[in-house]
Amino acid sequence: MYVLGIETSCDETSAAIYHSEQGLLGHQIYSQIELHNRYGGVVPELASRDHIRKILPLIQQVIQEAGINKSMINGVAYTAGPGLVGALLVGATVGRSLGWALNVPTIGVHHLEGHLLAPMLEENKPIFPFLALLVSGGHTLLIEVTKIGGYKILGESLDDAAGEAFDKTAKLMGLGYPGGAALAALAEQGKPERFHFPRPMTDRPGLDFSFSGLKTAALTTLQSQPSDQQTRADIAYAFQEAVIDTLAIKCRRALQQTGLQRLVIAGGVGANKLLRHKLQATMKQFNGEVYYPRPLFCTDNAAMIAYAGLQRLSAGQYDDLAIRATARWGLDSLT
Numbered sequence: 001m002y003v004l005g006i007e008t009s010c011d012e013t014s015a016a017i018y019h020s021e022q023g024l025l026g027h028q029i030y031s032q033i034e035l036h037n038r039y040g041g042v043v044p045e046l047a048s049r050d051h052i053r054k055i056l057p058l059i060q061q062v063i064q065e066a067g068i069n070k071s072m073i074n075g076v077a078y079t080a081g082p083g084l085v086g087a088l089l090v091g092a093t094v095g096r097s098l099g100w101a102l103n104v105p106t107i108g109v110h111h112l113e114g115h116l117l118a119p120m121l122e123e124n125k126p127i128f129p130f131l132a133l134l135v136s137g138g139h140t141l142l143i144e145v146t147k148i149g150g151y152k153i154l155g156e157s158l159d160d161a162a163g164e165a166f167d168k169t170a171k172l173m174g175l176g177y178p179g180g181a182a183l184a185a186l187a188e189q190g191k192p193e194r195f196h197f198p199r200p201m202t203d204r205p206g207l208d209f210s211f212s213g214l215k216t217a218a219l220t221t222l223q224s225q226p227s228d229q230q231t232r233a234d235i236a237y238a239f240q241e242a243v244i245d246t247l248a249i250k251c252r253r254a255l256q257q258t259g260l261q262r263l264v265i266a267g268g269v270g271a272n273k274l275l276r277h278k279l280q281a282t283m284k285q286f287n288g289e290v291y292y293p294r295p296l297f298c299t300d301n302a303a304m305i306a307y308a309g310l311q312r313l314s315a316g317q318y319d320d321l322a323i324r325a326t327a328r329w330g331l332d333s334l335t
């Protein structure tokens with residue numbers, strides 16, 4: 001079964017062809033980062049318009065890359081939410097209409113389900129059940145995953161998401177947008193132990209997170225210190241260590257609480273090297289294994305949407321002819 005996947009929830013336009021036996025056959029991502037960089041964040045209206053410009057050529061490209069023609073497509077999966085509603089509408093309209101024109105089953109996929117299942121695009125796939133740490137620009141979630149659609153949220157961020165905290169702090173440091181990866185790169189030149197930031201909400205029980213205070217801690221330190229490159233790198237180091245340590249502490253707690261032995265790391269912050277190293281060490285202590293997608297599949301991409309869509313289409317699920325775009329959509333409402 002050939003599934004066309006479409007992702008337009010935020011600032012990446014992406015299309016993919018995934019085959020049920022042969023795997024990923026075509027995949028393209030167009031990033032709008034340059035378009036939004038000068039505004040210091042994603043401008044929703046510009047994002048929607050750019051998705052309109054890019055989506056059809058990208059779909060044509062992945063069909064060609066897969067060596068098929070469009071009449072061979074057996075199903076369409078598009079991101080139906082959560083995300084920017086105008087951006088989502090572009091992928092939803094194109095996906096639903098194409099499904100109708102090709103007369104194939106079509107499904108609106110939950111963006112976070114896509115992220116959660118992204119490690120399944122790799123050779124070393126986790127089996128159910130597992131604990132998932134989903135860390136993106138919009139979400140920080142600890143989830144007990146028992147099956148496709150079996151998602152129990154154990155903890156989440158009460159304010160900024162981990163990626164958002166990285167981005168806001170990077171912006172304060174003049175590192176552009178989205179600055180998570182740039183901040184992580186700067187931290188590599190930093191020295192340990194010069195600054196120490198708190199590990200929020202780790203001194204009380206529970207699995208929720210709060211990252212907004214760390215951005216303020218970084219800001220006050222920045223303002224009270226000389227602005228040489230080494231100091232900036234040392235602040236980046238302390239910030240990154242505080243975020244990653246906090247995530248690792250909560251992961252350990254969740255593993256103890258659930259008794260799970262497999263941990264999946266997904267979402268854009270999952271590309272962070274320190275996070276991967278820390279959680280690898282954690283899983284060793286738990287005699288378990290950690291799974292994560294390659295960095296390209298950590299951030300937004302249509303391969304994960306095609307994969308998630310294939311699982312649901314193969315189970316006989318598909319949508320009616322309505323075009324669905326849902327800006328706010330809880331993962332735990334899925335079945």
Ligand code: KG4
Binds near residue numbers: 163273
């Ligand atoms: O999953 P994603 O592409 O978008 C959302 O669905 O939100 O995640 C993007 C987030 C951004 O906040 C970005 O700064 C962050 O992932 N990110 C990183 C790294 N690479 C991307 N954060 C920390 N370290 C990285 N290496």
Ligand code: ZN
Binds near residue numbers: 111115136299
């Ligand atoms: Zn995402």
